[in-house]
Amino acid sequence: MFKVLRDLLRYNREFLIGFILTASLVIYASLHFFSPYDNTAIYLLPPDMPPSPDYWLGTTSRGQDIFWQISAALWNTMTFGITVTVISRMLALTMGMISGYIGGRGDRVLMTINDTLIALPNLPILLLVYFVMREQMNWAILAVVTACLSWNYDARIIRSVALSLRQREFTRHAVYAGMSMPQVLVRQHMPYVMPIVFFTAMNNLIFAIGIEVTLAVLGFIDLNRPTIGGMINWANQHQAIVAGVWWWIAFPIIAIVLLFLGLFLLAISINEYIDPRSRLARMGG
Amino acid sequence: MNGFVKYLAERLFQLFLVIFLGVSLAFVITTLSPVDPVQVSLSQMTSFGAVDPRSVELMREALEELYGLQGTMLEQYFNFWRRVLTGDFGPSLSAFPTPVMTLIAAAVPWTLGLLGLSLAMTWILGNLLGALAGYFRNNTLLKLSGAAVMALHPVPAYITGLILLLLFGYAWPILPISGGAQMNLQQGFTLEYITSLIRHGLLPAMAMVLVGIGSWFISMRSLVSNIVTDDHVVYAELGGVKSRKIFSQYVARNALLPQVTGLALNLGHIFGGTVIIEFLFNYPGMGRLLIQGIYRGDYSLVLGVTTISIVAVAFAAFVLDLVYPLIDPRVRLG
Numbered sequence: 001m002f003k004v005l006r007d008l009l010r011y012n013r014e015f016l017i018g019f020i021l022t023a024s025l026v027i028y029a030s031l032h033f034f035s036p037y038d039n040t041a042i043y044l045l046p047p048d049m050p051p052s053p054d055y056w057l058g059t060t061s062r063g064q065d066i067f068w069q070i071s072a073a074l075w076n077t078m079t080f081g082i083t084v085t086v087i088s089r090m091l092a093l094t095m096g097m098i099s100g101y102i103g104g105r106g107d108r109v110l111m112t113i114n115d116t117l118i119a120l121p122n123l124p125i126l127l128l129v130y131f132v133m134r135e136q137m138n139w140a141i142l143a144v145v146t147a148c149l150s151w152n153y154d155a156r157i158i159r160s161v162a163l164s165l166r167q168r169e170f171t172r173h174a175v176y177a178g179m180s181m182p183q184v185l186v187r188q189h190m191p192y193v194m195p196i197v198f199f200t201a202m203n204n205l206i207f208a209i210g211i212e213v214t215l216a217v218l219g220f221i222d223l224n225r226p227t228i229g230g231m232i233n234w235a236n237q238h239q240a241i242v243a244g245v246w247w248w249i250a251f252p253i254i255a256i257v258l259l260f261l262g263l264f265l266l267a268i269s270i271n272e273y274i275d276p277r278s279r280l281a282r283m284g285g
Numbered sequence: 286m287n288g289f290v291k292y293l294a295e296r297l298f299q300l301f302l303v304i305f306l307g308v309s310l311a312f313v314i315t316t317l318s319p320v321d322p323v324q325v326s327l328s329q330m331t332s333f334g335a336v337d338p339r340s341v342e343l344m345r346e347a348l349e350e351l352y353g354l355q356g357t358m359l360e361q362y363f364n365f366w367r368r369v370l371t372g373d374f375g376p377s378l379s380a381f382p383t384p385v386m387t388l389i390a391a392a393v394p395w396t397l398g399l400l401g402l403s404l405a406m407t408w409i410l411g412n413l414l415g416a417l418a419g420y421f422r423n424n425t426l427l428k429l430s431g432a433a434v435m436a437l438h439p440v441p442a443y444i445t446g447l448i449l450l451l452l453f454g455y456a457w458p459i460l461p462i463s464g465g466a467q468m469n470l471q472q473g474f475t476l477e478y479i480t481s482l483i484r485h486g487l488l489p490a491m492a493m494v495l496v497g498i499g500s501w502f503i504s505m506r507s508l509v510s511n512i513v514t515d516d517h518v519v520y521a522e523l524g525g526v527k528s529r530k531i532f533s534q535y536v537a538r539n540a541l542l543p544q545v546t547g548l549a550l551n552l553g554h555i556f557g558g559t560v561i562i563e564f565l566f567n568y569p570g571m572g573r574l575l576i577q578g579i580y581r582g583d584y585s586l587v588l589g590v591t592t593i594s595i596v597a598v599a600f601a602a603f604v605l606d607l608v609y610p611l612i613d614p615r616v617r618l619g
Contacts, residue, residue: 123557132318
């Protein structure tokens with residue numbers, strides 16, 4: 001594991017840049033534990049101060065320090081993304097492995113349901129959930145709903161691997177040795193499927209963070225809890241651009257773009273590492 | 286022919302299943318919610334002052350009938366289906382007494398135009414760039430443009446749109462940033478109106494293209510770079526077939542097939558992006574209607590737009606699936 005990481009850092013420039021970007025943003029985000037201000041309190045500081053040695057990234061019209069706001073916001077956004085990823089990976093793994101293992105008619109039924117769920121437009125459904133929940137909507141519910149809407153595509157990929165594992169000699173041995181289906185799946189098949197789970201997890205993380213930013217920008221989650229989308233929403237509400245408070249909107253945008261860039265570079269370089277064909281292509285030229 | 290009939294039957298079954306599950310899901314979400322929509326609408330209406338309790342009770346009954354919330358769960362479910370099939374979602378509360386369907390019908394052409402045009406542009410451009418980048422792997426210009434579209438790919442639609450809006454609306458104000466066309470112009474086939482239509486559509490369409498192009502680019506590039514090493518391509522190269530012909534007939538044509546399937550699969554996801562872009566640029570389509578409905582607490586409007594968009598996306602994917610046999614003879618011949 002560490003050797004793989006070392007090799008990737010040494011030979012893969014995309015991975016190196018992505019790793020540095022993501023790692024520094026994670027460190028920046030965890031700094032919020034040492035924030036001198038309460039990150040939900042407002043009107044603590046003089047409002048609308050431009051970036052200066054006192055307030056590195058300026059202050060908002062609500063009297064908050066933007067540097068510490070972004071730090072807490074990144075932390076919350078990442079927590080949300082990781083929660084969604086973990087839940088949706090578990091769903092995709094269970095569904096994909098079972099469908100591939102049982103095969104035949106059961107597989108067809110499960111995959112038809114799966115394809116049906118892929119075809120549904122997920123944003124209108126999320127918005128509908130918000131609309132009927134209203135004030136009762138919090139980030140945990142949003143995470144569960146987002147997870148339920150984002151595992152299908154990956155379940156299909158996992159299932160195609162499980163389908164081929166089912167034909168392999170060791171699966172038959174395991175069954176003859178008296179292992180039950182859950183045992184075969186967890187002990188025998190899981191190790192082969194895990195790389196795909198990790199790789200799809202990166203894409204899922206990016207998707208989940210995108211959903212959170214979008215819904216927060218629209219004002220559809222608790223806006224008092226700092227999030228990047230929430231900051232942009234407040235800036236829009238105070239017409240920051242018209243008022244000339246550009247730093248209120250520019251820095252959150254820069255932060256989120258850097259986060260996406262870092263995660264995305266990690267995702268494509270891990271994908272390349274897992275797929276040997278593209279690794280060969282890289283070596284060839 | 287037999288293969289095509291079987292293919293058609295499968296797709297048709299899938300279409301009905303998507304619509305059935307989607308509409309049922311919308312129903313389940315609305316009924317499982319802990320918030321009573323009638324109560325919410327009532328408190329919105331009565332918040333302006335004291336109202337006679339008897340008229341509140343009458344209003345409650347009227348709203349329950351309007352929302353189709355009378356009777357048992359099963360009755361409500363069938364009632365909901367009747368509404369979907371007849372396309373009658375009742376009047377909109379925020380634009381009373383205009384029926385929800387009228388509002389949706391007015392919004393559909395805008396979304397269809399914006400989404401259709403920008404999606405076609407995105408798909409063609411992304412696949413062309415991706416195929417070229419996969420085939421001519423050492424071209425610096427292609428590498429650079431590839432890096433640019435891939436960097437934009439993970440950024441959510443709202444952020445990309447917002448950056449465009451700030452650039453072309455405030456920093457260098459050359460394009461209109463709100464609405465579908467100039468307000469005071471008469472709709473029609475005049476040069477002035479069409480120019481205004483294009484100018485207003487340019488920024489949202491640009492945002493859509495920038496948001497979507499990366500994923501087509503990435504998948505097309507990897508498809509092409511896999512096909513390039515296939516035996517038939519190597520054989521053609523050795524046989525002296527012109528590289529232009531190899532690219533278009535041997536490589537790109539094969540790689541396009543999964544991209545068409547991918548388009549049908551991703552329509553639902555792409556529609557989500559349109560919702561956000563329309564709202565951001567105040568474009569008078571389905572997406573803006575949906576989000577406005579949410580802000581105004583308009584229950585029938587939100588339910589109507591959600592259901593119609595589920596059905597519309599399923600139909601669009603079905604139409605794409607019907608086109609597929611035209612380009613893939615294997616399905617046609619069975």
